[in-house]
Amino acid sequence: MGANLARNLASREGNTVAILNRSPQRTEALVAEHPEAGFVPAVDYAGFAAALRRPRTAIVMVQAGAATDATIDALVEVFEPGDIIVDGGNAYFPDTIRRERAVRATGINFVGAGISGGEEGALRGPSIMPGGSDEAWRTLGPILRSIAAVAEGEPCVTHVGHDGAGHFVKMVHNGIEYADMQLIAEAYDLIRRGTGRSPAEIADVFAEWNRGELESYLIEITAEVLRQTDAATGVPLVDVILDQAGAKGTGAWTVQTALALGVPVSGIAEATFARSLSSRPEQRAAAASLPGPEATPLAADEAAFIEDVRQALYASKIVAYSQGFDEIRAGAAEHGWSIDLGAIAKIWRAGCIIRAQFLNRIAEAYAGEPGLPLLMTAPYFAEALARGQEAWRRVVVRATESGIPAPAFASSLAYYDGLRAERLPAALIQGQRDFFGAHSYRRVDRPGAFHTQWSGDRSETAL
Numbered sequence: 001m002g003a004n005l006a007r008n009l010a011s012r013e014g015n016t017v018a019i020l021n022r023s024p025q026r027t028e029a030l031v032a033e034h035p036e037a038g039f040v041p042a043v044d045y046a047g048f049a050a051a052l053r054r055p056r057t058a059i060v061m062v063q064a065g066a067a068t069d070a071t072i073d074a075l076v077e078v079f080e081p082g083d084i085i086v087d088g089g090n091a092y093f094p095d096t097i098r099r100e101r102a103v104r105a106t107g108i109n110f111v112g113a114g115i116s117g118g119e120e121g122a123l124r125g126p127s128i129m130p131g132g133s134d135e136a137w138r139t140l141g142p143i144l145r146s147i148a149a150v151a152e153g154e155p156c157v158t159h160v161g162h163d164g165a166g167h168f169v170k171m172v173h174n175g176i177e178y179a180d181m182q183l184i185a186e187a188y189d190l191i192r193r194g195t196g197r198s199p200a201e202i203a204d205v206f207a208e209w210n211r212g213e214l215e216s217y218l219i220e221i222t223a224e225v226l227r228q229t230d231a232a233t234g235v236p237l238v239d240v241i242l243d244q245a246g247a248k249g250t251g252a253w254t255v256q257t258a259l260a261l262g263v264p265v266s267g268i269a270e271a272t273f274a275r276s277l278s279s280r281p282e283q284r285a286a287a288a289s290l291p292g293p294e295a296t297p298l299a300a301d302e303a304a305f306i307e308d309v310r311q312a313l314y315a316s317k318i319v320a321y322s323q324g325f326d327e328i329r330a331g332a333a334e335h336g337w338s339i340d341l342g343a344i345a346k347i348w349r350a351g352c353i354i355r356a357q358f359l360n361r362i363a364e365a366y367a368g369e370p371g372l373p374l375l376m377t378a379p380y381f382a383e384a385l386a387r388g389q390e391a392w393r394r395v396v397v398r399a400t401e402s403g404i405p406a407p408a409f410a411s412s413l414a415y416y417d418g419l420r421a422e423r424l425p426a427a428l429i430q431g432q433r434d435f436f437g438a439h440s441y442r443r444v445d446r447p448g449a450f451h452t453q454w455s456g457d458r459s460e461t462a463l
């Protein structure tokens with residue numbers, strides 16, 4: 001990521017880029033491979049600082065955690081007040097808040113900036129989500145705008161908010177990425193097992209979907225992955241890839257943060273847990289003999305079933321994004337960040353992994369009603385959910401009857417039904433809590449808190 005970001009910066013008019021890697025041979029290799037970049041190589045932090053024009057700007061692209069702390073500490077030693085350190089890695093936002101405070105105390109600016117787009121995006125133009133101070137943004141804005149992806153003429157970068165706001169938004173971006181990928185994987189599994197089509201045939205289905213409302217980078221690359229044949233065996237590559245999904249932590253952070261904020265991001269949580277479940281080979285082996293439907297019945301009308309899956313995918317995707325934006329709204333309120341949700345949708349339209357046509361609809365929804373309480377209730381999305389809900393239900397029923405796990409589809413539908421329910425069984429939970437712990441409850445017909453004397457005469461006391 002760092003090498004490609006440096007090449008991107010160097011390719012812009014008027015830029016000269018100094019580079020430093022803890023392994024000097026990697027710095028030398030990059031300089032040798034890309035003479036056109038005109039890099040100024042440094043072998044240590046002092047040399048790196050000396051090579052930069054004031055105010056200096058450094059972009060750090062290393063692993064989150066100790067590596068990031070070590071790099072920032074080394075830069076603070078050689079930088080001066082007014083200089084800017086940008087952490088472009090996937091840092092955990094509380095770390096960014098801590099680092100921003102500590103670095104600011106030295107007079108140096110610190111900016112946590114989420115960067116998405118993978119290696120290709122870093123080179124050609126990523127989506128960038130910077131936090132940090134207004135002062136740092138004044139210097140950094142033109143630099144980041146020059147290297148960011150462009151969507152409909154607008155650079156995919158905005159000053160998200162102060163201190164950790166940028167990394168918070170990048171974290172949620174990745175949480176949504178997890179949900180989007182899991183939903184696509186469930187759609188693939190349902191079509192494969194429900195119709196018997198081959199991966200290459202399903203690639204055609206995804207390619208077709210990519211021409212409609214589902215158009216997105218993740219749908220596009222899904223078709224590419226499914227079409228790939230393994231050179232060694234001649235079978236579809238997807239059939240020889242070990243079915244244990246990795247995770248570097250941003251999905252888990254999104255869920256942990258949502259739990260702390262009390263925001264139900266159930267689709268993102270299911271997607272994160274689905275990766276954990278896949279990566280438990282001993283447990284999967286032990287459970288393999290547990291009973292379930294013998295064989296998956298093939299869909300009688302394949303085309304209709306595939307269309308149902310498409311609609312279920314779109315509806316579940318709306319829920320995942322709605323949950324993610326709800327978490328950003330809650331995080332902004334908690335941390336005092338002024339985050340423009342419509343601007344976030346706009347900077348995700350290009351450059352990042354979740355880039356999609358669909359983000360224009362999200363930007364429009366927030367432009368129409370900036371205080372929108374929940375994205376999925378905006379007219380466009382409410383109408384899309386209403387249109388797709390019957391297919392969505394059929395797919396979840398079909399998956400359940402067939403024994404095909406579709407946790408993200410099912411939980412998204414349960415979230416939708418939970419929110420629209422006139423009454424929820426939460427009333428019973430309140431009664432249970434009051435029974436065993438005297439936690440009290442509120443009533444629908446009177447203000448105040450109440451407790452029933454469960455172990456006594458069962459009379460009710462107003463507290």
Ligand SMILES: NC(=O)C1=CN([C@@H]2O[C@H](COP(=O)(O)OP(=O)(O)OC[C@H]3O[C@@H](n4cnc5c(N)ncnc54)[C@H](OP(=O)(O)O)[C@@H]3O)[C@@H](O)[C@H]2O)C=CC1
Nearest residue numbers: 001002022023026061062063064067089090115116118119
């Ligand atoms: N890969 C991706 O698609 C994306 C990655 N990111 C984030 O960008 C960051 C970099 O990721 P990526 O480029 O993929 O990772 P790589 O593993 O390719 O590169 C990591 C870099 O960090 C350096 N490094 C590791 N430990 C230390 C340390 N203790 N002190 C100083 N430098 C260290 C490595 O040096 P050396 O070469 O000597 O090992 C290397 O230059 C991560 O935070 C990642 O989460 C963000 C968006 C997308």
Ligand SMILES: O=C(CO)[C@H](O)[C@H](O)COP(=O)(O)O
Nearest residue numbers: 116117246247248249250353
């Ligand atoms: O930030 C990214 C894209 O936006 C990275 O690709 C991310 O590291 C992928 O996460 P994971 O390895 O957990 O799937």
